[in-house]
Amino acid sequence: MVERRKPIWVKDAIENVMKYKKHGDIELISLDDCDGRFLAEPLVADHDVPPFDRSPYDGFALRAKDTKNASRENPLTFKVIDEIGAGQVSPFKVGNMEAIRIMTGAQIPKGADCVMMLELTKEEKGSEGTSISIKRSLNEGDNISFQGEDTKKGSPLINRGAAINPGIKALLATFGYSKVKVSSSPFIGIIATGSELLNPDEDLVPGKIRNSNGYMIESQILRVGARYKRYGSISDNIDKLTEMIKQAIDECDVLITTGGVSVGDYDYLPEIYRRLGANLLFNKIAMRPGSVTSCAEKDGKLLFGLSGNPSACYIGFELFVRPYIRYWLRSEQPFLRIISGTLKNDFPKPNPFSRFVRGKIVYENGQVFVEPVGLDKSGVVTSLAWADCLIILPGGTRGYMKGDHVELFLLDDQQGSDEPWVEAKFSKL
Amino acid sequence: MVERRKPIWVKDAIENVMKYKKHGDIELISLDDCDGRFLAEPLVADHDVPPFDRSPYDGFALRAKDTKNASRENPLTFKVIDEIGAGQVSPFKVGNMEAIRIMTGAQIPKGADCVMMLELTKEEKGSEGTSISIKRSLNEGDNISFQGEDTKKGSPLINRGAAINPGIKALLATFGYSKVKVSSSPFIGIIATGSELLNPDEDLVPGKIRNSNGYMIESQILRVGARYKRYGSISDNIDKLTEMIKQAIDECDVLITTGGVSVGDYDYLPEIYRRLGANLLFNKIAMRPGSVTSCAEKDGKLLFGLSGNPSACYIGFELFVRPYIRYWLRSEQPFLRIISGTLKNDFPKPNPFSRFVRGKIVYENGQVFVEPVGLDKSGVVTSLAWADCLIILPGGTRGYMKGDHVELFLLDDQQGSDEPWVEAKFSKL
Secondary structure (H helix, E strand, C coil): CCCCCCCECHHHHHHHHHCCCCCCCEEEEEHHHCCCCEECCCEECCCCECCCCECCCCEEEECHHHHCCCCCCCCEEEEEEEEECCCCCCCCCCCCCEEEEECCCCECCCCCCEEEEHHHEEEEEECCEEEEEECCCCCCCCCCECCCCCECCCCEEECCCCECCHHHHHHHHHCCCCEEEEECCCEEEEEEECCCEECCCCCCCCCCEECCHHHHHHHHHHHHCCEEEEEEEECCCHHHHHHHHHHHHHHCCEEEEECCCCCCCCCCHHHHHHHHCCEEEECCECEECCCCCEEEEECCEEEEEECCCHHHHHHHHHHHHHHHHHHHCCCCCCECCEEEEEECCCECCCECCEEEEEEEEEEECCEEEEEECCCCHHHHHHHHHHCCEEEEECCCECCECCCCEEEEEECCCCCCECCCCCCCCCCCC | CCCCCCCECHHHHHHHHHCCCCCCCEEEEEHHHCCCCEECCCEECCCCECCCCECCCCEEEECHHHHCCCCCCCCEEEEEEEEECCCCCCCCECCCCEEEEECCCCECCECCCEEEEHHHEEEEEECCEEEEEECCCCCCCCCCECCCCCECCCCEEECCCCECCHHHHHHHHHCCCCEEEEECCCEEEEEEECCCEECCCCCCCCCCEECCHHHHHHHHHHHHCCEEEEEEEECCCHHHHHHHHHHHHHHCCEEEEECCCCCCCCCCHHHHHHHHCCEEEECCECEECCCCCEEEEECCEEEEEECCCHHHHHHHHHHHHHHHHHHHCCCCCCECCEEEEEECCCECCCECCEEEEEEEEEEECCEEEEEECCCCHHHHHHHHHHCCEEEEECCCECCECCCCEEEEEECCCCCCECCCCCCCCCCCC
């Protein structure tokens, strides 16, 4: 039952997974419920912005030609015939030596072709009504925001696949998307295997630990924008496990198992893949941690076998499951975003395989630095809590030292990348 | 009804708000529902990690003293008396020249004091059972992860106020938090004022625009970790508005109004504050945009009056409302996190007041650059969607040029800062 495993490149593993990529269905949901969801189609302007010629200032709308002779020496007086606030439209047409008081954002009234700012006018109230005097001339179009000058009706503004943030929600409201087309989220089944696992509400007993990988993966699934169904943890019984996996494949879009994939004597996953008639994509990757990450395909659905080691499990999800989910959500940039930074600590271990180290970004004077987390004993426990990136140390490299430049996968990022990480050419298997 | 407004510093405005800071109540919720919530108390280890002496490798547990004479020339043979997987405990005690096969993570059996790695042994199966031979010696404690060496029971691992991410959820599961104490989220009431406002499902009519600020603020509220109650948009009727605000103060923890705070003729908010007997904290800030941001206090509850201008509204929320909410959620770092970066574009406008420009961070070769978004006409519409930071241009400065260093508030960040931004000394009102 021990499987001979041939390691493949990280890049090839990602590409093998993405051969089975597909878009999820489209759902129409209320604008109220769209936060954090993913646009299923580009956001398009349903009207010009501004939607009408409008005043960017508080002031008076009038005709430029009437102001031609205004100067400090020759102030001109205009009769104020109406007053309009934002949202109002004047029924009057501005005529010769007339003005209409206008508020910021209000529509330019008929007849007027420019706006004199409030602070450049002097108001006089008399028995015949209000008038203003001005001391300078204006040209046609002065202080008018013209219809469509910011955006034309029909312009695509935001790509499909974008995660809806406050600014995008404002655009959706502005352009009348009271219902929003979003991608449906895939359902990810989770099975934690291993007879050593206790539930969080169970007391510790000798030899056992509590299941934390399942909860961690659930949280990673939510963070990336999908939903999960928990099939519980199960001890290493091959028949029960096969049954549970069959059921999960039926009910879910993707299945993740954790544990049960190392080369120890109790690893049943390769045998289960055979029983299911699943098509094995890979069961070993030239990386640390997570070398025993596996993936198989059954009826077009992917079965990810992540390591039982917490860090390996976490990283396996981010590298291989995340892009599959993000593509499902119609992202055009489903892969992890990469930036570069400078190491703040030595990391002298050689890297026969590509190594991914949990890291924390530190910004100093406009530069990106990164600290590996979990190098010391106590950090091992909390390293996944503090990590906001994965430091990439390509295979075939000697150790890295403080001050070396490294590439980083961002973990909290919503932007993503349109191409997967490509191992440096000097990497060796 | 026009209010004389005295501008105050940004820093002073933040401090005035934070004088009324308070912690929310504590809720006990299921571990399953805790993603994105905020720890109400530090996360503490309920047991040692590792919880028992365990093997970090697959191999054989045995006694170091029995291996003393092992060498390539003198291989020693041990009788294998048991086999234990993760989660199992052997009933046997390892005696003289005996070994127990042990899997990664399993508890070291009684009698054994070291572990020989599997790949350094040669297994032989005979009629009397299995035996192994080894060719090197071990010391007591070799290849054992000792109980408590990573973390001692009772150690605080994560601060209160931390947002629960996948790594923290894994820790909660590990340490038996099947129920988690989290901060209750404040309810923020929202009233969008302005007679020009249409709902997103209404057709545009002359002179009017759709309400987008309300939806944007709701999304900002969710992003920072609070909940909202929408009181709808209301036209500029002072009696109705006063009634609605009274009701909202009763029902919510914080109230946000948008619009109705500029110095135009139709601004009722100062008058409403008077009618309510609210204590005005400020109604003008030396900043752009958002100078007419106001805040008042009534019965210990804060009423924020944000500008009707989308950018000013957005920025007013992030600068003043967000830290109040984050403190409520028991964050010890409730303020916006600041990093520095290099401008990628000229921003030649002088800054008589502190200016906050929506920006997008660009990482290049380990450096942080920032591009103002919304400088061109079409960008104005989408700038809030693309912004991931606010570029800080302190008051009293001339224009900034490409290559200049600037400070940035991060918008998508969960880490925060324990102190508010302090205006540079050279700022002038």
